[in-house]
Structures are given as structure tokens and as C-alpha cells.
Amino acid sequence: MAREIERKWVAERPPSVESLGRGTALRQGYVAIDGNVTVRVRITEKQAWLTIKAGEDDLDRTEVEVDLDLAEAEDLWRHTGERRLEKTRHRVPVDEYTAEVDLFDGPLRGLCLVEVEFPSRDAAATFAAPDWFGREVTGQPGWSNAALARHGLPAESE
Amino acid sequence: MAREIERKWVAERPPSVESLGRGTALRQGYVAIDGNVTVRVRITEKQAWLTIKAGEDDLDRTEVEVDLDLAEAEDLWRHTGERRLEKTRHRVPVDEYTAEVDLFDGPLRGLCLVEVEFPSRDAAATFAAPDWFGREVTGQPGWSNAALARHGLPAESE
Numbered sequence: 001m002a003r004e005i006e007r008k009w010v011a012e013r014p015p016s017v018e019s020l021g022r023g024t025a026l027r028q029g030y031v032a033i034d035g036n037v038t039v040r041v042r043i044t045e046k047q048a049w050l051t052i053k054a055g056e057d058d059l060d061r062t063e064v065e066v067d068l069d070l071a072e073a074e075d076l077w078r079h080t081g082e083r084r085l086e087k088t089r090h091r092v093p094v095d096e097y098t099a100e101v102d103l104f105d106g107p108l109r110g111l112c113l114v115e116v117e118f119p120s121r122d123a124a125a126t127f128a129a130p131d132w133f134g135r136e137v138t139g140q141p142g143w144s145n146a147a148l149a150r151h152g153l154p155a156e157s158e
Numbered sequence: 159m160a161r162e163i164e165r166k167w168v169a170e171r172p173p174s175v176e177s178l179g180r181g182t183a184l185r186q187g188y189v190a191i192d193g194n195v196t197v198r199v200r201i202t203e204k205q206a207w208l209t210i211k212a213g214e215d216d217l218d219r220t221e222v223e224v225d226l227d228l229a230e231a232e233d234l235w236r237h238t239g240e241r242r243l244e245k246t247r248h249r250v251p252v253d254e255y256t257a258e259v260d261l262f263d264g265p266l267r268g269l270c271l272v273e274v275e276f277p278s279r280d281a282a283a284t285f286a287a288p289d290w291f292g293r294e295v296t297g298q299p300g301w302s303n304a305a306l307a308r309h310g311l312p313a314e315s316e
Contacts, residue, residue, distance in 0.1 A: 032192035033192055054237040064230045078212075
């Protein structure tokens with residue numbers, strides 16, 4: 001159980017792949033999207049998880065994550081239809097935090113999203129993002145992974 | 159991971175509660191219902207599970223079940239809205255199988271559903287149900303627990 005307090009950016013000029021290092025390639029798909037609840041399967045080469053997110057407010061919502069074995073995860077993957085994403089996740093230290101830098105592949109190839117999770121709303125509010133984070137899109141529904149998986153890039157980005 | 163092959167009945171004259179024994183009281187709620195996918199939280203006094211069912215055919219579909227800790231389960235329970243059921247589950251040996259006999263409480267008090275899971279379609283087809291099982295409703299969408307939680311008893315039962 002966790003309440004996520006995070007901010008998100010679209011990085012148009014992210015650090016080079018070389019400087020980001022190897023990262024973790026993963027694919028994720030949505031087994032169910034119902035109102036403000038999303039049920040996600042995430043699969044890497046060696047591990048898989050199921051994550052349920054629920055709640056109105058993107059800056060502060062409920063998240064439950066459980067391990068899946070790979071066979072279970074693949075079985076659920078069959079039911080994610082077209083609602084899928086591929087990306088490589090890099091973890092980059094920024095101040096006392098860790099930025100998750102996601103380089104997308106597949107239909108969203110070229111997209112780079114940056115997320116930072118904070119221990120409190122105060123910490124989130126006072127964090128000064130480095131320039132390379134780019135444009136902040138915290139709380140904008142079109143930039144959620146679930147929305148990107150369903151609809152691709154939001155229209156505003158054209 | 160499992161493929162469920164099961165049959166279901168509505169027992170209008172189930173065995174007495176005394177003969178069924180104590181059973182396990184549980185409540186279950188649906189965090190997400192999306193097409194043919196249901197995501198269910200089930201909570202007993204001591205344990206909790208998350209169960210994802212997916213697939214078109216009630217007689218043979220995919221099910222993934224994972225343990226939750228009670229705090230996680232209660233956190234998800236908040237997001238089940240009105241889509242909830244209460245029942246006491248009794249496990250009754252019938253031939254070489256185990257019948258799950260569910261006595262409902264709350265708004266569905268008085269309802270008794272019986273389910274038997276089989277190792278194969280052949281076993282399911284050749285099983286001879288005892289009289290007290292009542293009317294078979296296998297594969298009827300209105301009698302799924304998810305439908306009962308959302309809509310109450312199906313209209314045909316009036």
C-alpha cells in the first residue's frame with residue numbers, strides 16, 4: 001500500500017542513452033481500466049508485477065503492487081489487448097531523489113517521460129527540476145501511462 | 159494461473175446451516191470490471207486475496223489469484239463502491255469433488271449458490287448433481303458474482 005506523491009515531465013532533450021546507462025527494458029499492459037482504477041501487468045526479462053492504482057487525484061492516490069510469476073503475467077498479458085507500452089526505465093539520482101526516466105519504444109518511440117516520487121506534498125512543491133526534465137505534465141490525464149497505452153500521445157503535443 | 163471448468167446451481171432448498179457446519183464468512187468487492195475482466199478483492203477474518211478473471215467463456219477461463227495483506231485489501235476495498243457481496247462459504251464433499259456452497263448475506267440474504275470445479279470438460283459433463291443443488295445456471299451471466307454484486311438477482315428469478 002502506498003500513496004503516491006509524484007511529479008511528471010516530458011523531456012524533449014533527455015540525457016543520451018550512453019549517459020543514462022543500461023536501464024531495465026519492460027513492457028506493460030492494462031488488464032482493466034474502470035473509472036479511476038487501472039490494473040496493470042508489468043513484465044521485465046526476469047520479473048513481473050501486478051499494480052492496481054485507484055483514486056481521483058494523480059498527485060496523491062492509492063497503489064497496491066504484488067509480484068506475479070512470469071507464467072501468470074503472460075496469461076494476463078493476453079488480456080491487455082492493444083493497451084500496451086514498451087519502454088526502458090532508467091533510474092537517475094537528482095538531489096536526494098531518484099528520477100525515473102522512461103524512454104519509450106514501439107509506437108511511442110522517441111517519447112521520454114521523467115517521474116519523481118516525493119515523501120510529502122511539501123517536498124514535491126519545493127523540488128526544483130533540472131532544465132533537462134523539460135515541460136511539467138503532472139496531473140494531466142493524457143500523459144498517464146494508461147492514457148498513452150490507449151490513445152497514444154495527447155493531441156496537445158502535436 | 160488456472161483455467162476454471164466449473165458448473166453452478168441455485169439451491170432453493172440447501173442443506174440446513176447446522177449440517178453445513180461453520181463455513182468461512184467473507185466479503186468480496188470488485189475494484190474493476192472491464193469487458194470480460196473482473197478484478198476482485200476477497201477478505202475473510204484473517205486473509206485476503208486479489209483475483210483476476212478474464213475470458214469469454216464462463217466454463218473455461220483464465221484466473222490469477224494472489225495474496226494481499228489485510229491493509230492492502232482494505233485500501234482496495236474502499237474502491238469497490240457498491241459492487242460488494244457478503245457470504246459464508248461451506249465446502250461440501252460430493253462424490254470425488256468438493257462443492258462450494260455459498261450462503262449469501264446482506265441484500266442477497268437467502269440466496270444459495272453451489273459451484274463445483276472439475277479437472278476436465280468430460281468430468282464436468284458427466285457429473286450427476288444431487289437434487290438439492292437445484293436449478294443449474296452455469297454460464298448464465300446474470301448469476302456471476304460480479305453481476306450479482308452490481309445488479310442483484312437477475313430478473314428471471316422473480
